[in-house]
Amino acid sequence: MELRIEELTKQFGKTVAVDHANLSLHEGVIGLLGSNGSGKSTMMKMICGILPSNSGNVFYENEEILKNYDNYVMNLGYMPQQLGFYPNFTVQEFLEYMSVVKGLKKEFYMKKIEELLMKLNLEEKRKAKIKNLSGGMLRRVGVAQALLNEPKILILDEPTAGLDPKERISLRNMISRLGEESIVLLSTHIVSDIESIADKIVIMKKGKILYYDTPENLLKMMEGKVYEVVCDRKTAERYMTEQIVVNVKKHHDQYTLRIVSDEVIEDGTSIEAGLDDLYLYHFNDEVKLEDF
Amino acid sequence: MAKMILFELKKIFKSKFKLILCAFVLLGNLWMSHYYNVQYISAVNENKMELHGVEALRYLDQFYSDLKGTVNATYLKDIEMKKTEMLKRFMDHDKSKEVFGEYYPMILEINDKENLDPELVKEIVETTEKTCKQLNIPFPLSYNDDYTYLKIDMLYLTDYKHTRQAFWYFDGPLQSTPFMQILNEEENQKIEYIVVNNQVKIKDTGFADSFWPYEWLEKYPVQVIDYLNDRYENMSSSYDSTVGATTLFNCISNYMIWLLNMLLIIVLLADVFSTEQRHKMDQYLACAKEYKKITMAKILTVLIVTVTIFAIQMGLLYGFVSWIVPIKNLDVQAVIPNCLMPLRRFDLFTFKELLIRTGITVLFALLSVSIVTSVLSCLTQNRIFSSIATMLFVALPMVFINNTTPFNMDYFPFEMLRMDTLFGNNIRFGFNQLICIGENVYYKASIICVGWVIAGILLYLFCYLKERRHIVRS
Ligand SMILES: Nc1ncnc2c1ncn2[C@@H]1O[C@H](COP(=O)(O)OP(=O)(O)O)[C@@H](O)[C@H]1O
Ligand SMILES: [Mg+2]
Numbered sequence: 001m002e003l004r005i006e007e008l009t010k011q012f013g014k015t016v017a018v019d020h021a022n023l024s025l026h027e028g029v030i031g032l033l034g035s036n037g038s039g040k041s042t043m044m045k046m047i048c049g050i051l052p053s054n055s056g057n058v059f060y061e062n063e064e065i066l067k068n069y070d071n072y073v074m075n076l077g078y079m080p081q082q083l084g085f086y087p088n089f090t091v092q093e094f095l096e097y098m099s100v101v102k103g104l105k106k107e108f109y110m111k112k113i114e115e116l117l118m119k120l121n122l123e124e125k126r127k128a129k130i131k132n133l134s135g136g137m138l139r140r141v142g143v144a145q146a147l148l149n150e151p152k153i154l155i156l157d158e159p160t161a162g163l164d165p166k167e168r169i170s171l172r173n174m175i176s177r178l179g180e181e182s183i184v185l186l187s188t189h190i191v192s193d194i195e196s197i198a199d200k201i202v203i204m205k206k207g208k209i210l211y212y213d214t215p216e217n218l219l220k221m222m223e224g225k226v227y228e229v230v231c232d233r234k235t236a237e238r239y240m241t242e243q244i245v246v247n248v249k250k251h252h253d254q255y256t257l258r259i260v261s262d263e264v265i266e267d268g269t270s271i272e273a274g275l276d277d278l279y280l281y282h283f284n285d286e287v288k289l290e291d292f
Numbered sequence: 293m294a295k296m297i298l299f300e301l302k303k304i305f306k307s308k309f310k311l312i313l314c315a316f317v318l319l320g321n322l323w324m325s326h327y328y329n330v331q332y333i334s335a336v337n338e339n340k341m342e343l344h345g346v347e348a349l350r351y352l353d354q355f356y357s358d359l360k361g362t363v364n365a366t367y368l369k370d371i372e373m374k375k376t377e378m379l380k381r382f383m384d385h386d387k388s389k390e391v392f393g394e395y396y397p398m399i400l401e402i403n404d405k406e407n408l409d410p411e412l413v414k415e416i417v418e419t420t421e422k423t424c425k426q427l428n429i430p431f432p433l434s435y436n437d438d439y440t441y442l443k444i445d446m447l448y449l450t451d452y453k454h455t456r457q458a459f460w461y462f463d464g465p466l467q468s469t470p471f472m473q474i475l476n477e478e479e480n481q482k483i484e485y486i487v488v489n490n491q492v493k494i495k496d497t498g499f500a501d502s503f504w505p506y507e508w509l510e511k512y513p514v515q516v517i518d519y520l521n522d523r524y525e526n527m528s529s530s531y532d533s534t535v536g537a538t539t540l541f542n543c544i545s546n547y548m549i550w551l552l553n554m555l556l557i558i559v560l561l562a563d564v565f566s567t568e569q570r571h572k573m574d575q576y577l578a579c580a581k582e583y584k585k586i587t588m589a590k591i592l593t594v595l596i597v598t599v600t601i602f603a604i605q606m607g608l609l610y611g612f613v614s615w616i617v618p619i620k621n622l623d624v625q626a627v628i629p630n631c632l633m634p635l636r637r638f639d640l641f642t643f644k645e646l647l648i649r650t651g652i653t654v655l656f657a658l659l660s661v662s663i664v665t666s667v668l669s670c671l672t673q674n675r676i677f678s679s680i681a682t683m684l685f686v687a688l689p690m691v692f693i694n695n696t697t698p699f700n701m702d703y704f705p706f707e708m709l710r711m712d713t714l715f716g717n718n719i720r721f722g723f724n725q726l727i728c729i730g731e732n733v734y735y736k737a738s739i740i741c742v743g744w745v746i747a748g749i750l751l752y753l754f755c756y757l758k759e760r761r762h763i764v765r766s
């Protein structure tokens with residue numbers, strides 16, 4: 001099973017949201033990592049075929065998706081970033097409607113809905129109106145509708161946003177299981193979401209795909225670039241303006257800094273890199289300190 | 293598809309506000325029908341009791357039922373005798389004797405009859421004139437120039453209200469209006485014409501006599517005149533109670549009721565094509581397999597909602613009226629009794645035709661509103677805009693009073709609700725709404741309905757093409 005993206009480009013006026021992206025995706029969980037505005041959602045919409053590209057194509061099993069779109073969407077599950085819903089529908093009704101629209105048979109979808117409601121812990125909310133659901137529940141409903149047709153390609157746009165830690169973990173487990181049989185593309189700007197489950201990671205920045213590799217290989221690139229420094233307040237302040245500081249810990253008057261740097265940090269000790277370091281290494285210019 | 297339509301209906305009706313609005317409009321219209329068509333009707337029964345509203349209608353229904361029959365010479369004679377009897381019963385005899393003197397019994401007999409003895413009439417007129425001058429009261433008789441006709445203008449009645457009721461009814465045959473129309477045994481009732489140089493020249497205006505001068509009739513092609521004559525000949529000549537049918541007709545031809553239904557339809561349907569974008573559902577639906585069917589489901593839903601609202605409203609009105617009086621005699625020529633709505637007579641239509649024609653035109657007026665509002669919601673993706681624009685579309689003809697319209701407004705839903713489109717300025721015959729295409733005669737209202745069918749198909753085709761692509765609008 002292969003989903004291939006070739007020279008995919010999308011422009012909105014002067015902003016190039018996706019810039020000549022090339023990817024080849026196979027079964028497994030693929031984390032799409034990038035800061036806000038880096039073009040993740042735009043690329044996902046083009047992969048789903050609901051946003052026309054300016055140039056480039058998406059191929060599924062070597063066939064351009066729009067050529068046989070009806071067939072393609074049968075294998076597609078998409079959960080958009082901005083969750084839509086009919087406010088007065090109940091969860092059950094919404095899922096039934098999505099099933100009908102996806103062209104599923106009644107015997108099939110009634111069972112499937114039961115199964116998904118159970119898996120996603122939504123059974124009690126079956127009769128609740130969607131407008132009364134919390135953000136986390138809503139997102140779970142969004143995931144449920146994407147899974148109705150047992151898709152081979154699952155596109156999840158920031159599925160973990162707004163979930164509490166418990167929900168996050170259970171969703172992560174579910175996604176990890178789904179990745180065994182299908183292509184799961186999942187976007188996020190939160191590194192920890194994909195750290196443990198992603199088989200491969202795509203890093204996007206300003207519409208361009210910077211890296212597409214396994215987490216291990218990506219971390220290998222970071223080897224020797226992460227340092228820990230213990231220093232006083234003054235030095236710490238200097239490092240914070242001059243270097244990429246991933247983390248600051250304060251213990252009495254001692255500051256422990258985690259620094260990502262291309263140069264060798266003299267008084268630092270080299271330590272093992274994590275995805276957070278990788279992220280900051282690439283997106284430091286877009287991240288402001290206030291974010292922490 | 294049925295399931296999709298069901299969900300489209302849910303999208304529209306799963307809202308308390310909309311459901312309450314539906315109930316409010318549909319039931320409110322019953323109240324309005326009562327207010328405009330029932331409540332003001334009054335009658336006085338034989339016991340001199342004054343009746344109002346529902347009771348009056350029930351009494352009148354009985355009253356007219358008692359007088360039913362086939363209108364022919366015998367029937368007319370009977371009616372005339374009844375009138376004379378009634379005159380005798382209700383006249384203030386003392387007062388009348390004072391005015392008419394020894395001629396009083398004779399006047400009762402010869403009242404409103406033709407070919408009288410001129411000598412006699414002249415004598416009566418002169419004597420009465422003298423008496424009136426002495427008593428200083430107005431002269432109560434009318435007569436023709438050659439003294440062959442005499443009629444009591446001013447009746448001295450003991451029981452004014454009840455007799456007025458009775459006389460209204462009896463005035464008919466004697467003044468020859470509704471009854472003579474029903475009685476069409478005489479050949480000369482038909483319109484007679486000759487054709488000179490492809491132009492109709494009217495020889496005798498026949499049954500249209502008192503309403504249409506030659507010049508008017510001569511504007512119409514032969515087919516139209518033939519059509520009118522044909523209809524006239526085939527009209528039923530029975531007279532019976534049509535109080536139920538009349539009340540129903542008055543209810544469904546009240547444009548206020550349908551105007552409110554139009555507003556309801558606008559509120560229900562102005563969001564039909566824009567709801568997805570508004571609720572960000574388009575991104576889900578655009579990459580679903582049955583996406584293309586959604587547009588069709590929406591179009592069908594629009595039609596179903598409109599037809600259902602129409603059917604429920606009609607059903608409610610029918611139930612309401614038949615609860616008051618039975619709706620019967622629909623095949624009888626539509627002569628709406630005077631006490632209900634003077635001047636409203638449709639001499640060439642039976643009640644069934646009248647109700648069906650009005651109903652269909654109203655339905656199409658509603659459909660035109662729902663087509664416009666749903667197409668606008670598809671085009672603009674904005675429910676506020678589409679509802680306001682449709683309201684303007686409905687209201688536009690109301691702005692142009694006195695027909696100072698820049699273009700023909702008959703195609704506008706509001707105008708379609710009005711009698712003019714259905715039956716023309718002269719609602720009795722609807723001449724000027726008859727249109728001749730080839731050899732066939734059509735009613736303008738039918739052509740308007742067909743026009744809307746075509747417009748609807750084209751507009752929806754456009755919607756279908758617009759919604760066809762699996763693309764999320766950004
Ligand atoms: N419909 C649109 N019209 C104009 N610009 C858009 C539109 N959608 C996205 N963009 C722009 O494209 C860029 C990428 O957006 P997006 O794909 O949403 O990023 P991400 O999902 O990674 O946060 C942003 O600069 C955004 O402002
Ligand atoms: Mg996004």
